[in-house]
Amino acid sequence: AQKITQTQPGMFVQEKEAVTLDCTYDTSDPSYGLFWYKQPSSGEMIFLIYQGSYDQQNATEGRYSLNFQKARKSANLVISASQLGDSAMYFCAMREGGAGGYNKLIFGAGTRLAVHP
Amino acid sequence: NAGVTQTPKFQVLKTGQSMTLQCAQDMNHNSMYWYRQDPGMGLRLIYYSASEGTTDKGEVPNGYNVSRLNKREFSLRLESAAPSQTSVYFCASSGTSNTQYFGPGTRLTVL
Numbered sequence: 001a002q003k004i005t006q007t008q009p010g011m012f013v014q015e016k017e018a019v020t021l022d023c024t025y026d027t028s029d030p031s032y033g034l035f036w037y038k039q040p041s042s043g044e045m046i047f048l049i050y051q052g053s054y055d056q057q058n059a060t061e062g063r064y065s066l067n068f069q070k071a072r073k074s075a076n077l078v079i080s081a082s083q084l085g086d087s088a089m090y091f092c093a094m095r096e097g098g099a100g101g102y103n104k105l106i107f108g109a110g111t112r113l114a115v116h117p
Numbered sequence: 118n119a120g121v122t123q124t125p126k127f128q129v130l131k132t133g134q135s136m137t138l139q140c141a142q143d144m145n146h147n148s149m150y151w152y153r154q155d156p157g158m159g160l161r162l163i164y165y166s167a168s169e170g171t172t173d174k175g176e177v178p179n180g181y182n183v184s185r186l187n188k189r190e191f192s193l194r195l196e197s198a199a200p201s202q203t204s205v206y207f208c209a210s211s212g213t214s215n216t217q218y219f220g221p222g223t224r225l226t227v228l
Binding site for chain 1: 157158161224
C-alpha cells in the first residue's frame with residue numbers, strides 16, 4: 001500500500017538559516033509524483049513544489065527545493081534563508097498512478113515548523 | 118479569478134442533521150476532490166470526480182455523498198451527521214498539470 005511518512009512532528013529554525021523537512025514514501029508504482037504543501041495558521045493549503053518520479057533533476061521553486069533520493073524513497077523539502085512567514089504546517093503528499101488528469105493524493109501527518117527571530 | 122471557493126466557512130450541526138457543502142472552481146479544471154482533515158493528521162480523500170459526470174470513492178467515503186453538478190461545481194452531502202464527522206473539509210481541483218489547488222476549507226462541528 002502507498003504510504004507517506006513524516007517523522008518530525010515539529011521543527012524549529014533560526015531566521016535566515018536553512019531547514020530540511022523529512023518525507024519518506026512507499027509505493028510499488030514506477031510512476032508517481034511527490035508534492036509539498038504549506039498550511040499556515042489561517043488554514044489554507046498552499047502548493048509549494050512538485051517532483052515527478054522520472055524527473056532527472058531535483059525540483060526547485062525560489063527558496064524551496066526538493067531533495068529527491070529515489071533509491072532511499074525520500075523527498076525532503078529544503079527551505080533556504082528561513083523567514084518568519086515560513087512558520088506553518090508542512091505536508092508531504094504522493095500522487096497515486098500516472099501523471100496528468102486526476103490525481104488522488106495521499107498525505108503525511110505533517111511537520112510543524114517554527115521560525116525564531 | 119477566485120480559484121476554488123467553498124461555502125460555508127463554518128457550520129455547527131446537531132447529530133442526525135443533514136447539510137451540503139458547496140465547492141466551485143473557475144480554473145476550467147476537469148477533476149475535483151473532497152478531503153477531510155482531522156487534528157494531527159494529514160488530509161484524507163473522501164470522494165473525487167475525475168471529470169464531469171463521474172464520481173468515485175476515496176479512502177473515507179462512508180457517511181457522505183457527492184454530486185458533480187457541472188464542470189465548475191462539486192458538492193458534498195452529509196445525510197445524517199455524526200460527531201465523528203467533525204472535521205475541516207477541503208475541496209480541491211486539478212487540470213492537466215499534476216497540481217491540486219485547494220479551497221479555503223469548511224470547519225464543521227457536529228454536536
